[in-house]
Each structure stands twice: as structure tokens, then as C-alpha cells.
Amino acid sequence: MRTLVRRAIVCGLATAGVLGPMTVTGAAAKAAAPEPRLYAPTALVLTVAQGETAATAVPLRAVTLTCMPTAGGTHPAPQRACTELRSVEGKFDKLGGESNRPCIKIYDPVVVTAQGTWEGRRVNFEQMYANSCVLQSEGSSVFSF
Known part of the structure; x- marks a missing residue:
């Protein structure tokens, strides 16, 4: 036993x-x-600076933009900016386009940047324009602040 x-x-x-x-x-x-998320995060810092590159430019303005769960941040028109970004699937290089607005031919470069996350994807965008008039005519509502 x-x-x-x-x-x-x-x-x-x-x-x-x-x-x-x-x-x-x-x-x-x-x-x-990890716990499942209801939505992918979207939070961006957008800047407009005087100069040819973001590394050497003097910042003029900066805002924040969040698009999920609702549009918000310090951007003056977050709903319009988020709608425009969604229309191009968050691809900043596809924003804006050609315009018939006449601009002066003075070279006074302006650079815009976007850094953060768009629907969970890391974003680091930089675009230079010949001057602020060109930015306003070819740019988008995302960088209108």
C-alpha cells in the first residue's frame, strides 16, 4: 500500500x-x-517656419491636431484639417495642389512640418515653399494657421 x-x-x-x-x-x-484598442491614435504637431529646412528654420507658428476619437487640438479648424487628411489617407505629400492664384516671385522660403502619429503610423513630414504666398495657394487647410 x-x-x-x-x-x-x-x-x-x-x-x-x-x-x-x-x-x-x-x-x-x-x-x-496588449488590450485591443477602439481606434488607432492620431496626434500631430504641425509647424510653419521661416527657412529652407526644418533643421535651420526659425519657427513662426506651431499647433497640435488630434483626429481620433474626435477632431481637436490647438489647430484653428481641426475638423476641416482632419477631413482633408482622411481624404488622402494621411499622406501629407498628396495634400494641396496647383493653384491659379498669382504670387510674387520673391524667394523667402517657408517650411512646414508634421510630426507625430496618423492612425497609429509614425509621421515625419517636411515641405518647403518658395514663400508664404505659394504656401497659401498650393498648401492645404492642414497648414492654414
Whole structure:
């Protein structure tokens, strides 16, 4: 009888030794798994600066723009800017376009930047315009602040 009890204890300990880490690992995996999100984050910092590149330019203005869950931030027209960004799937290089508005031919470069996240994707955009008139005519509402 003692042999039978001893075998049962040894088998029980062996089973616990093999299966124990599996249950702990399963619990740890559940705890480490990220929680599902309702929406991908969108938060941007937009700047307009005087100069040819963002690295050497003098910042003139900067605003924040959030588009998820609702449009907001310090941008003067966040709803319009978010709508325009959604229409180009957050691809800043597709914003704006050609305009018939006449601009003076004075070279006084202005650079715009966008940094942050768009629907969970990292964004680092920079575009230079010959002057502020060209920015206003070819640019978009995203950089109208």
C-alpha cells in the first residue's frame, strides 16, 4: 500500500512539475498581450517656419491636431484639417495642389512640418515653399494657421 501511495505522490509531483509552468506561462501570456484598442491614435504637431529646412528654420507658428476619437487640438479648424487628411489617407505629400492664384516671385522660403502619429503610423513630414504666398495657394487647410 505504501508503494502505491508513494507512486501516486511521485506521479502527482511529476505532473505538476510538467503542467505547472504551462499554466503560469499561459497566464503570463494573457497578461502580456496588449488590450485591443477602439481606434488607432492620431496626434500631430504641425509647424510653419521661416527657412529652407526644418533643421535651420526659425519657427513662426506651431499647433497640435488630434483626429481620433474626435477632431481637436490647438489647430484653428481641426475638423476641416482632419477631413482633408482622411481624404488622402494621411499622406501629407498628396495634400494641396496647383493653384491659379498669382504670387510674387520673391524667394523667402517657408517650411512646414508634421510630426507625430496618423492612425497609429509614425509621421515625419517636411515641405518647403518658395514663400508664404505659394504656401497659401498650393498648401492645404492642414497648414492654414
